Amino acid sequence: ISRNFSTSSVARAAIKNVTVVGGGLMGSGIAQVSAQSGHNVTIVELNQEVLDKTHKSIQQSLQRVAKKVYKEKPQEGENFVSETLSRISTSTNLTDVVQSSDLVLEAIVENLAIKHKLFKSIDDIAPAKTIFASNTSSLSIGEIASVCKRKDKFAGLHFFNPVPVMKLLEVVKTPETSDETYEKLMAWAKAIGKTAITCKDTPGFVVNRLLVPLMAEAIRMLERGDASPKDIDIAMKLGAGHPMGPIELADYVGHDTTNSILNGWHDKFPENPLFNPLSSLQKLVDEKKLGVKTGEGFYSYK
Numbered sequence: 001i002s003r004n005f006s007t008s009s010v011a012r013a014a015i016k017n018v019t020v021v022g023g024g025l026m027g028s029g030i031a032q033v034s035a036q037s038g039h040n041v042t043i044v045e046l047n048q049e050v051l052d053k054t055h056k057s058i059q060q061s062l063q064r065v066a067k068k069v070y071k072e073k074p075q076e077g078e079n080f081v082s083e084t085l086s087r088i089s090t091s092t093n094l095t096d097v098v099q100s101s102d103l104v105l106e107a108i109v110e111n112l113a114i115k116h117k118l119f120k121s122i123d124d125i126a127p128a129k130t131i132f133a134s135n136t137s138s139l140s141i142g143e144i145a146s147v148c149k150r151k152d153k154f155a156g157l158h159f160f161n162p163v164p165v166m167k168l169l170e171v172v173k174t175p176e177t178s179d180e181t182y183e184k185l186m187a188w189a190k191a192i193g194k195t196a197i198t199c200k201d202t203p204g205f206v207v208n209r210l211l212v213p214l215m216a217e218a219i220r221m222l223e224r225g226d227a228s229p230k231d232i233d234i235a236m237k238l239g240a241g242h243p244m245g246p247i248e249l250a251d252y253v254g255h256d257t258t259n260s261i262l263n264g265w266h267d268k269f270p271e272n273p274l275f276n277p278l279s280s281l282q283k284l285v286d287e288k289k290l291g292v293k294t295g296e297g298f299y300s301y302k
């Protein structure tokens with residue numbers, strides 16, 4: 001297949017049926033933006049109870065979009081919500097749904113062994129054309145793909161929270177990802193309305209490799225008592241034009257997530273001081289003060 005052929009409308013149409021595994025914070029957003037752009041989406045979760053919660057959160061997020069986009073035309077807004085939801089189905093049986101899937105995108109827990117188990121369970125049964133992708137924040141795509149035979153059809157698709165709002169998608173190419181797979185994913189990124197950048201399979205890709213050390217440095221400032229959380233945040237918002245300051249952002253991302261990213265990178269690259277673990281972050285995690293999602297982190301949201 002020539003380059004021209006694979007970037008044509010044929011490649012664009014190549015991904016029509018999308019399976020999103022994991023309907024949590026990220027998976028629900030990914031399913032939403034895929035369905036909004038006309039793709040058929042199936043969300044796979046561990047049980048029906050979580051799927052009901054996923055459905056509800058997508059519905060609420062779509063209503064938020066509709067309120068904005070169809071401000072003057074509420075009926076069209078209602079149609080938009082119901083039509084988008086009609087393209088989303090749910091399942092607890094991954095092996096069933098992969099049969100008709102062009103793309104299986106995983107957004108489950110950030111744990112290599114669990115991600116391995118998932119991809120291993122479908123590699124032999126998914127159609128040969130099916131592309132596998134991971135939304136991991138910090139793990140190596142090549143290491144996740146190592147349990148699969150289809151390494152040429154494996155890539156990273158890294159989204160940002162909140163998915164319906166953040167415009168970027170990082171498309172991560174391992175040395176084994178084929179050009180055809182990469183081009184299909186770049187075309188899909190465009191089709192779902194995201195701006196895609198190309199990343200190598202390096203820790204944190206581009207955004208997290210910069211954002212995680214930024215948040216860590218801000219927390220080190222707090223540990224040294226250099227400035228208050230509020231002043232650090234005001235500084236980066238008004239002095240550097242960031243939408244959120246780094247302490248606010250750490251509360252937004254979740255301290256369990258940032259802490260596990262830092263610890264994972266520190267274990268792998270102990271010589272890099274930017275990845276040194278943070279005792280105050282560990283303390284917040286131990287106290288279950290994970291940020292916005294638990295109502296308290298560096299700030300209180302109660």
Ligand code: CAA
Nearest residue numbers: 061064065068137159160161162164165208243244249253
């Ligand atoms: N669904 C639909 N729409 C949503 C939404 C959602 N879940 N969340 C927010 N919005 C919309 C709102 O409706 C609003 O729209 P209008 O402005 O058109 O009315 C718009 O987004 C802005 O929202 P708010 O007014 O509530 O709040 P805000 O202006 O303070 O913006 C923010 C919120 C978009 C989150 C902004 O503060 C921001 O960009 N923060 C930085 C977020 C960031 O850096 N994310 C990346 C984190 S790192 C990551 O995700 C990677 C990883 O691997 C950990």
Ligand code: NAD
Nearest residue numbers: 022023024025026027045046107108109110135136137161
């Ligand atoms: P989350 O905890 O909100 O959601 C994970 C979901 O996966 C849960 O609902 C859980 O029930 C489900 N799940 C777990 N194992 C499963 C399995 N075997 N099959 C089906 N469902 C399963 O987590 P999240 O914040 O959405 O993160 C998901 C992934 O996205 C992680 O790899 C994370 O690193 C990455 N990520 C997170 C963010 C963020 O800001 N939170 C941003 C980008 C990428």
